[in-house]
Amino acid sequence: MLFTPEHEALRQTVRTLVEREINPYVDDWEAAELFPAHEVFKKLGQAGLLGVHKPVEHGGMGLDYSYATAMTEELGLIRCGAVPMAIGVQTDMATPALARYGSQELKREFLAPAIAGDAVACIGVSEPGAGSDVASIKTTARKNGGDYVIDGGKLWTTNGVQADWMCLLANTGEGPVHRNKTLICLPLKTKGVSVARKLKKIGMFASDTAQIHFDGVRVPQRYRVGEEGQGFVYQMQQFQEERLWGATSGLKAMEAVIEETIEYTRERKAFGQSILDNQVVHFRMAELQTEVEALRSLIYRAVEDYVGGADVTRLASMAKLKGGRLMREVADACLQYWGGMGYVWENRVSRFYRDGRLMSIGGGADEVMLQIICKLMGTLPSRRNR
Amino acid sequence: MKIMVPIKRVVDYNVKIRVKADGTGVDLNNVKMSMNPFDEIAVEEAIRLKEAGSATEIVAVSIGPQQAQETIRTALAMGADRGILIKTDTDAEPLTVAKLLKALCAEEKPGLVILGKQAIDNDCNQTGQMLAALLQWPQGTFASKLALSSGKLAVTREVDGGLQTVELNLPAIVTTDLRLNEPRYASLPNIMKAKKKPIDEKTPEALGIDTAPRLKTLKVVEPPKRQSGVKVKTVGELVDKLRNEVGII
Numbered sequence: 001m002l003f004t005p006e007h008e009a010l011r012q013t014v015r016t017l018v019e020r021e022i023n024p025y026v027d028d029w030e031a032a033e034l035f036p037a038h039e040v041f042k043k044l045g046q047a048g049l050l051g052v053h054k055p056v057e058h059g060g061m062g063l064d065y066s067y068a069t070a071m072t073e074e075l076g077l078i079r080c081g082a083v084p085m086a087i088g089v090q091t092d093m094a095t096p097a098l099a100r101y102g103s104q105e106l107k108r109e110f111l112a113p114a115i116a117g118d119a120v121a122c123i124g125v126s127e128p129g130a131g132s133d134v135a136s137i138k139t140t141a142r143k144n145g146g147d148y149v150i151d152g153g154k155l156w157t158t159n160g161v162q163a164d165w166m167c168l169l170a171n172t173g174e175g176p177v178h179r180n181k182t183l184i185c186l187p188l189k190t191k192g193v194s195v196a197r198k199l200k201k202i203g204m205f206a207s208d209t210a211q212i213h214f215d216g217v218r219v220p221q222r223y224r225v226g227e228e229g230q231g232f233v234y235q236m237q238q239f240q241e242e243r244l245w246g247a248t249s250g251l252k253a254m255e256a257v258i259e260e261t262i263e264y265t266r267e268r269k270a271f272g273q274s275i276l277d278n279q280v281v282h283f284r285m286a287e288l289q290t291e292v293e294a295l296r297s298l299i300y301r302a303v304e305d306y307v308g309g310a311d312v313t314r315l316a317s318m319a320k321l322k323g324g325r326l327m328r329e330v331a332d333a334c335l336q337y338w339g340g341m342g343y344v345w346e347n348r349v350s351r352f353y354r355d356g357r358l359m360s361i362g363g364g365a366d367e368v369m370l371q372i373i374c375k376l377m378g379t380l381p382s383r384r385n386r
Numbered sequence: 387m388k389i390m391v392p393i394k395r396v397v398d399y400n401v402k403i404r405v406k407a408d409g410t411g412v413d414l415n416n417v418k419m420s421m422n423p424f425d426e427i428a429v430e431e432a433i434r435l436k437e438a439g440s441a442t443e444i445v446a447v448s449i450g451p452q453q454a455q456e457t458i459r460t461a462l463a464m465g466a467d468r469g470i471l472i473k474t475d476t477d478a479e480p481l482t483v484a485k486l487l488k489a490l491c492a493e494e495k496p497g498l499v500i501l502g503k504q505a506i507d508n509d510c511n512q513t514g515q516m517l518a519a520l521l522q523w524p525q526g527t528f529a530s531k532l533a534l535s536s537g538k539l540a541v542t543r544e545v546d547g548g549l550q551t552v553e554l555n556l557p558a559i560v561t562t563d564l565r566l567n568e569p570r571y572a573s574l575p576n577i578m579k580a581k582k583k584p585i586d587e588k589t590p591e592a593l594g595i596d597t598a599p600r601l602k603t604l605k606v607v608e609p610p611k612r613q614s615g616v617k618v619k620t621v622g623e624l625v626d627k628l629r630n631e632v633g634i635i
């Protein structure tokens with residue numbers, strides 16, 4: 001992939017913003033188990049960073065996806081997983097389908113403020129009874145006059161406590177499970193929406209992960225994204241960006257952990273030499289860095305195809321799978337060489353160990369990625385044959 | 387008023403520099419380069435003057451290789467209006483730079499030139515002063531505050547032991563200190579707009595300036611490794627160590 005001087009300038013702006021507006025506060029936000037999403041998003045919005053790949057008519061920059069990738073990579077320099085994840089939800093998980101299929105009116109009402117950083121968005125797909133198996137969600141949106149009336153609930157909703165609106169996936173008809181769903185923009189201040197609780201997690205502390213209930217929630221039918229019944233298809237498309245985003249955001253985070261581990265083990269002495277001087281240690285670091293570069297190449301290839309207009313489900317799923325696994329490998333290997341210090345709470349490596357673990361679960365678990373890859377390889381047994 | 391801001395492309399301040407094995411200089415291979423941080427402050431100050439209505443145009447000038455154009459683009463993305471690249475592959479010395487800038491001032495006729503007080507590569511801290519001398523313009527160096535009113539520029543300078551304020555007639559030369567401002571980061575829309583702003587290219591020859599170095603670098607070495615220190619518990623212990631171990635009092 002060819003990066004231009006403008007890509008580099010964009011990276012520099014993201015780095016400076018992260019250094020100045022985010023990293024100094026990360027420890028406090030982690031301790032408070034919440035970060036001020038509106039405040040941070042406004043700063044990103046003012047710098048033009050929440051709509052890199054979004055249409056110009058609604059405040060976006062209209063640039064190709066390689067620019068979004070350059071930005072996502074630099075978000076890996078944020079010293080926790082929670083804040084970049086929240087930004088990724090806004091730019092690459094809750095808004096791609098709206099940008100692509102939403103009506104002009106809908107984009108004015110929901111996309112433009114998300115790009116400006118005036119509104120926080122979230123994505124409501126997973127439910128208590130359906131995570132990996134998206135098709136089996138139970139939330140319904142029934143037509144009533146000119147409205148939809150929504151009942152059910154969502155679980156694991158990132159940004160859910162602070163968000164202004166949700167990109168909601170709900171069943172709008174009876175028919176086959178892949179053709180009965182619709183994406184709807186749901187303002188979360190609407191009557192009947194209740195945030196049941198903020199979940200206590202093993203990592204991603206600064207991120208507000210919510211459980212949300214819907215009880216007779218009314219929204220006008222014009223809040224529907226694109227066509228009725230196409231929600232599942234749109235969501236699967238939207239997952240391409242979510243998964244590319246996930247893999248990309250991990251690159252620099254992994255490199256930072258490798259680098260800090262090298263620095264620490266270079267200083268730390270045992271048996272008359274630095275820990276790093278043991279071949280098993282410096283070889284391991286070289287091996288991990290090699291894996292990161294290989295992943296980066298896979299991602300760049302996927303992005304290049306995506307920019308060219310191709311469906312990249314295959315490569316994006318592979319990148320997400322490899323990314324999740326490599327995060328775990330890097331975290332575990334590096335933490336080990338910090339010894340007792342690695343087991344300490346306030347250590348970047350231990351935070352990465354906890355935060356990074358999510359990558360193999362969220363946005364489709366590793367096994368779901370494998371399922372998709374197998375399907376595309378023609379090796380997934382069909383249900384009838386099982 | 388037109389403001390000219392000379393900017394230098396230097397090794398990024400985050401890079402851990404390494405001296406070349408043959409001791410002829412610093413290894414620049416595959417090293418990230420950026421705008422000299424003091425020059426970023428100069429660009430920022432010029433933009434603020436323009437935003438306050440005190441300036442009408444900002445011209446960013448860089449003297450260096452073709453890649454210095456990227457540094458100029460950074461200034462344009464921050465808010466400078468146009469750029470001039472004086473292309474040379476020799477590492478121009480402060481006096482050469484000052485002569486080139488003087489020649490450019492004759493063409494551009496700026497009301498104010500804001501430079502960084504020094505570049506973080508060679509730390510010379512000479513160019514601004516030399517330029518002021520060559521032009522015979524007043525200078526306010528190490529500025530931590532600028533205030534323009536009725537054609538006069540008040541420059542608050544950071545000097546040993548405090549702050550000194552001087553009042554300059556325009557045109558004038560100012561060099562920036564760290565505390566003058568915090569430079570903005572370029573927004574993405576401005577980065578893309580900067581692509582379309584003009585950058586002129588000139589050569590030292592066309593400006594009639596000889597860039598041949600007058601100084602010869604004999605050897606470049608790494609600073610000696612700092613020994614780790616010790617902590618003392620009391621003043622008495624410190625005095626004892628200074629007297630009996632180090633022997634300096």
Ligand SMILES: Cc1cc2nc3c(=O)[nH]c(=O)nc-3n(C[C@H](O)[C@H](O)[C@H](O)COP(=O)(O)OP(=O)(O)OC[C@H]3O[C@@H](n4cnc5c(N)ncnc54)[C@H](O)[C@@H]3O)c2cc1C
Pocket residue numbers: 089122123124125126127129130131132133155156157158159201204209358361362363364365366367368371
């Ligand atoms: C911190 C956090 C933030 C999240 N944010 C969001 C969000 O913003 N929006 C949203 O919609 N969702 C979100 N999620 C939900 C996430 O996408 C789901 O947790 C994920 O898809 C897995 O679903 P599940 O938890 O229901 O696991 P299940 O579907 O119950 O699966 C459990 C495990 O079973 C295994 N498994 C599943 N299917 C197969 C198979 N076919 N073959 C073999 N093994 C299989 C996998 O190992 C999987 O991890 C978030 C989750 C977390 C933890």
